[in-house]
Amino acid sequence: MIHTDALVIGAGPVGLFQAFQLGLLGLSVEVVDALPFAGGQCMALYPDKPIYDVPGVPVCTGRELTQSLLQQAAPFLPRADAGSAHVHQHLHLGQLVQSLTATADGAWTVTTDRGLVFQAQSVLIAAGAGAFLPRGLGVAELDGAINVHHHLTEDDSVAPPWAGQHLVVAGGGEEALSAVLAIAQAAQPAHRPSRLTLLHRRDVFQADAALEAAVRELIHRGSVQLEIGLPQSAECHSVTEGDAVQALSLLGADGQTRSLPLDHLLVRLGLSPKLGPLSTWGMALERKQVNVSTATFATSLPRVHAVGDINTYPGKKRLLLCGFHEATLAAHALAVELRPDAPSHLLYTTTSPVLHQRLGV
Ligand SMILES: Cc1cc2nc3c(=O)[nH]c(=O)nc-3n(C[C@H](O)[C@H](O)[C@H](O)COP(=O)(O)OP(=O)(O)OC[C@H]3O[C@@H](n4cnc5c(N)ncnc54)[C@H](O)[C@@H]3O)c2cc1C
Incomplete structure (x- = not known):
């Protein structure tokens, strides 16, 4: 049983940035993906094609964006050597999340098809169009x-x-x-x-x-x-x-x-996305997408938020930039919910010693 403040389902670009934002706010985080690599659509569908509309990055490929997001999230998903392979701690790949069950104390028990069990205070669904499974x-x-x-x-x-x-x-x-x-x-x-x-x-x-x-x-x-x-x-x-x-x-x-x-x-x-188990978790869905609040990205389940391509709300655009914004607001809302007594004023990464300490800079 792995205990964590937040479990992120999906290691696509939005799930990786979600992990960074949660870590920055002092929450422990675990990330799970069905694919054996991180990056979601960026790596599965267009690893070597250029992206031109990530703010501040005039052009990068899907692969480069994934590498940058992994590097940015490294303070919270540190890279470790496992024998001759490289892995990221707290990033569990090749694991399809199957069940989400509420516990008596308001947490969630989450299981994967390969036997991992998480006890998570909160869940962030960054599942894109569903789990990418090979045809x-x-x-x-x-x-x-x-x-x-x-x-x-x-x-x-x-x-x-x-x-x-x-x-x-x-x-x-x-x-x-x-x-x-x-x-x-x-x-x-x-x-x-x-x-x-x-x-x-x-x-x-x-x-x-x-x-x-x-x-x-x-x-x-x-x-x-x-x-x-x-x-x-x-x-x-x-x-x-x-x-x-x-x-x-x-x-x-x-x-x-x-x-x-x-x-x-x-x-x-090729790979085809399957919504699969997610549709049975009891969240309000609209055309296979999760309904969320646009202030907190909360779903209809307590302490379960949904960000990136998987969610829907009026005006939703399936763009990386929008997913990154959603992940930021979801992290801030969860930090307040999980740590109601902690100061909730906004800190800047440029000037905050607390954030510098968390980032290890
Ligand atoms: C060809 C193409 C080009 C694009 N170009 C641009 C562009 O130029 N600019 C732009 O802003 N956007 C672009 N996009 C859109 C962008 O890629 C998506 O908005 C973005 O990938 C969404 O990120 P995400 O993390 O929400 O979902 P995804 O990237 O879909 O990642 C979701 C991850 O969740 C995993 N997952 C789902 N369910 C489970 C489960 N039950 N258990 C475990 N893992 C699970 C999946 O395996 C997947 O890896 C493009 C998309 C495509 C297809």
């Missing part, structure tokens, strides 16, 4: 198999599970082709697979021309094998940790079925 191939045997992946390793210093083995990348869009390119050209040769296959249902890709040309060149040179076929089923075998896929059964354009043996499968068919 599957529609083959039942692949669900939960230990060698089926959906994401690239974020940390270049860590060897991916497919290093030195046969990796099949499934998909024909931007996500699949950019993954093939990144994997084939991994900076450390030891991190590359021994064999790399791109599997798609037809020999037509949906990606920008330069990316497609680069992947076609790899196929032409024989660095990547192209396999055309529709996955029908999978052969699995049991290992200590669970089931592992050994081969995919593919239906070819000629109507024949053949087997594609593999060591690892990376399914890159």
Whole structure:
């Protein structure tokens, strides 16, 4: 059981700024996201595209904005080394929040699909359009198999599970082709697979021309094998940790079925947001969005606030700037609610020794 003043659901740009604002006001904070990386839409949908309307930042990519937000929130989500990987303390990734249950003393018990349990004095929902979950191939045997992946390793210093083995990348869009390119050209040769296959249902890709040309060149040179076929089923075998896929059964354009043996499968068919569990938590919703007060961003549940793309109110605009404003007001409202006896006058980061101490500057 992890105890905290505030639990932020969603590590998108607004959830990360929410953590910063809560920490600045002296509240302890934990952040949870279903994705294995922070940044929400900025990282899942447009990591390398430019953003031009963040105040004071003439231009930055989705990835750069995420890195800046993580850096800004680092006093409250400090970076730590875990073996060869880098993680942020109090940031729990790859965890889908499932239930939100009120406790007798006005707090909330929050659980995730991978067994984390939080006891939180307050909850801030920064869930965007819902939890980003990877689209599957529609083959039942692949669900939960230990060698089926959906994401690239974020940390270049860590060897991916497919290093030195046969990796099949499934998909024909931007996500699949950019993954093939990144994997084939991994900076450390030891991190590359021994064999790399791109599997798609037809020999037509949906990606920008330069990316497609680069992947076609790899196929032409024989660095990547192209396999055309529709996955029908999978052969699995049991290992200590669970089931592992050994081969995919593919239906070819000629109507024949053949087997594609593999060591690892990376399914890159994109991510789709699912509102999922959130819709059962009992909050007032309007067209899958959470109704909030525009003064405090409180929902209809006590000590539960909603910020960013997930909320709705008259005049709502789904923009980063608006989400950052909402996170600031929600943090101030919660600080007063959780610490009614503490002084509530506004402090500036430029001049306040208290804030400097919290920021460690
Ligand atoms: C292509 C594109 C370009 C854009 N360009 C701009 C721009 O130029 N300027 C601008 O201001 N805005 C832009 N936006 C909008 C901006 O990206 C969003 O307003 C912003 O990402 C919202 O942030 P958020 O943190 O509220 O939600 P999100 O970024 O959606 O993050 C929500 C996070 O919550 C997680 N989550 C949800 N439910 C759960 C759960 N139950 N358990 C665990 N985790 C959960 C999700 O996995 C996700 O990571 C753009 C959007 C798109 C799609």
